[in-house]
Amino acid sequence: MIVLKVSVKEDTDNEFSVTVRLYGPNTDLVIDRKRELQAIPYLSAAGFGARLLGIFENGVVQSFINARTLSPADMREPRIAAEIAKELHRFHQVDIPGPKEPQLWDDIFKFLKKASALKFKDNEKQKRYETISFTEIQDEVQELKDLSDLLHAPLVFAHNDLLSGNLMLNDSEGKLYFIDFEYGSYSYRGYDIANHFNEYAGFDCDYNMYPDKDVQYHFFRNYLQPDKPSEVRAQDLEALYVETNTFRLASHIYWALWALIQANVSPIDFDYLGYFFLRYGEYKKQRESCFSLAQGFLSELRNG
Incomplete structure (x- = not known):
């Protein structure tokens, strides 16, 4: 996606700025544009993102937001993290008309089907691609879905897709903005939070930056009770902790498969194939601890 700031001059000689977003080639393979355009007016009406001013064949025109884009370090700052949590709570209250079924697993299985049928022109890429076991991934996805259900x-x-690049802050007003709803859909609360936490890794993809339990609880308190974060019950914190860290794995699988498709079709000079191995490798690294956390929690519930 390409984003352009354009200044428009009115007949009265007043100037105002708009944002023009141009869709990249083949992005329809990983983004449901119909779903995105359906949601934008309702999210805009609730005060999220830029106002939708117009739609054309390969993009949209929106109002310009006067704010800076956050960095990964900004997201980890406790005061800003609390504001993100509160705003995410509010975001999750927005009702988008239409079917309310979760799209996460449907999207992952669609990505898996596309990713498993690729052919690369580059011989080296094809050799790396052929080392991937899609049967293994299929089994992993099904087991993770069954557990998370x-x-x-x-x-x-x-x-x-709540990474730092989709968060903006007007420092003088203290106003936080969520932008770019391309991947928005009905999904699971814990997935959205986990996906955000995975983005603490930043552009260097340093997953050692994933927040520890205390940092997560700070976020959860402000998410669960924005007005009275100190009054959140311990059992609610624990439940959200387990939920989030189970869906942590789903986030890695989603973006790993997304990256495989992009490796085959994107004109951007980026090692998407390497990114697949990075995200799937992190999935495998975290799998045992995340599964054990969820299974132990469920066992306690059954025996409680």
């Missing part, structure tokens, strides 16, 4: 995570309209 047992948690009965609340369904919300989720942003699904």
Whole structure:
């Protein structure tokens, strides 16, 4: 996606700025544009993102937001993290008309089907691609879905791509903005939070930056009770902690498969194939601890 700031001059000689977003080639393979355009007016009416001013064949025109884009370090700052949590709570309250079924697993299985049928022109890429076991990934996705289903995570309209580049802050007003709802859909509360936490890794993809339990609890308190974060019950914190860190794995699988498709079609000079191995490798690294956390929690519930 390409974003342009354009200044427009009115007949009265007043100037105002708009943002023109141009869709990249083949992005329809990983983004549901119909779903995005359906949601934008309702999110805009609730005060999220830029106002939608117009739609054309390969993009949209929106109002210009006077704010700076956050860095990964900004997201980790406790005061800003609390504001993100509160705003995410509000975002999850928005009702988008239409079907309310979660799209996460449907999207992952669609990505898996596309990713498993690729052919690369570059011989080296093709050799790396052929080392991937899609049967293994299929089994992993199904097992993770079965486990996460047992948690009965609340369904919300989720942003699904809350990285630092999609967060903006007007420092003088203290106003935080969520932008770019391309991947928005009805999904699981814990997935949206986990996906955000994974983005603490930043552009260097340093997953050692994933927040520890104390940092997560700070976020959860402000998410669960924005007005009275100190009054959140311990059992609610624990439940959200387990939920989030189970869906942490789903986030890695989602973006790993996304990257494989991009490796085959994107004109951007980026090692998407390497990014697949990075995200799937992190999935495998975290799998045992995350599964054990969820299984132990469910066992306590059954025996409680």
